[in-house]
């Protein structure tokens with residue numbers, strides 16, 4: 001039973017990370033485009049899809065949020081309570097970011113001068129970076145020792161400082177660039193050769209940054225990757241190489257290279273999420289009462305209900321749009 005929760009956590013978390021990765025990359029591309037002036041199909045598709053992608057990313061965060069509470073209850077609750085308002089600040093940040101993404105799609109904003117247009121998506125981007133930082137901070141504090149929690153509480157600190165937070169963010173930003181490059185490659189229509197090459201370069205650079213960040217993170221960590229995590233490390237390496245090869249071939253204009261890059265990125269995301277979980281399970285204790293926990297059939301029943309309702313809504317919308 002426990003392992004099924006872990007598998008669900010890995011898969012749902014990988015989906016969440018892929019979507020937030022796209023959101024961040026799309027907001028960055030739209031901001032840079034606005035700063036340079038003019039428009040391009042990638043920036044247009046980014047602005048067009050961003051509100052939906054953010055909604056999907058946030059929704060995809062709910063499942064892993066529930067699962068980490070089931071699996072690591074006392075640690076997640078402790079870290080959240082200790083970070084207090086600092087953690088809850090992600091809510092207004094997300095609301096502001098959401099609104100700005102809708103604003104960026106309006107004709108009114110399209111007529112604004114460069115700097116003001118860039119400020120709209122740029123401020124949303126800053127809000128999402130703040131949310132990413134906060135989640136990593138929460139994750140790091142939850143995995144810390146009780147002594148760290150005591151010191152945090154005693155000092156009435158609102159911010160948890162740890163050198164690995166920035167390193168994790170670097171890994172995640174690199175992965176985000178790769179997720180965006182593949183996502184935008186599928187969504188944008190009429191992309192020029194120049195922009196296609198630009199996307200491939202963004203994806204490749206993202207992989208290099210992610211690999212460098214991971215090496216930095218691993219070098220400062222006294223714990224080796226646990227034996228159970230080794231297969232995921234190997235799969236992650238395979239995904240990385242496949243994605244890199246895909247981006248290089250895509251840059252050169254090879255047909256189907258985009259599909260290879262996308263497959264590599266998805267494999268990489270799932271493997272990294274599995275490796276991350278293998279390390280956590282290895283390092284910290286389970287919630288002791290987990291084996292007595294109930295409700296999995298009920299959870300599955302609600303999954304089915306949710307899927308049916310979503311399909312129904314989608315059909316309703318598509319019928320009425322037509």
Ligand code: HEM
Pocket residue numbers: 013016020023057058059061062064065066068094128129131132133135136137138139140142168172
């Ligand atoms: C734009 C908005 C968001 C961004 C950029 C973002 C980014 C991130 C990042 C970078 C991590 C990785 C933490 C790590 O590996 O150390 C993460 C983890 C996570 N996020 Fe998000 N997130 C966003 C919104 C949300 C929302 C709204 C939810 C909940 C509904 C959520 C739920 C989670 C969960 C459950 C984790 C895993 C924490 C853990 O395993 O300890 N995220 N997020």
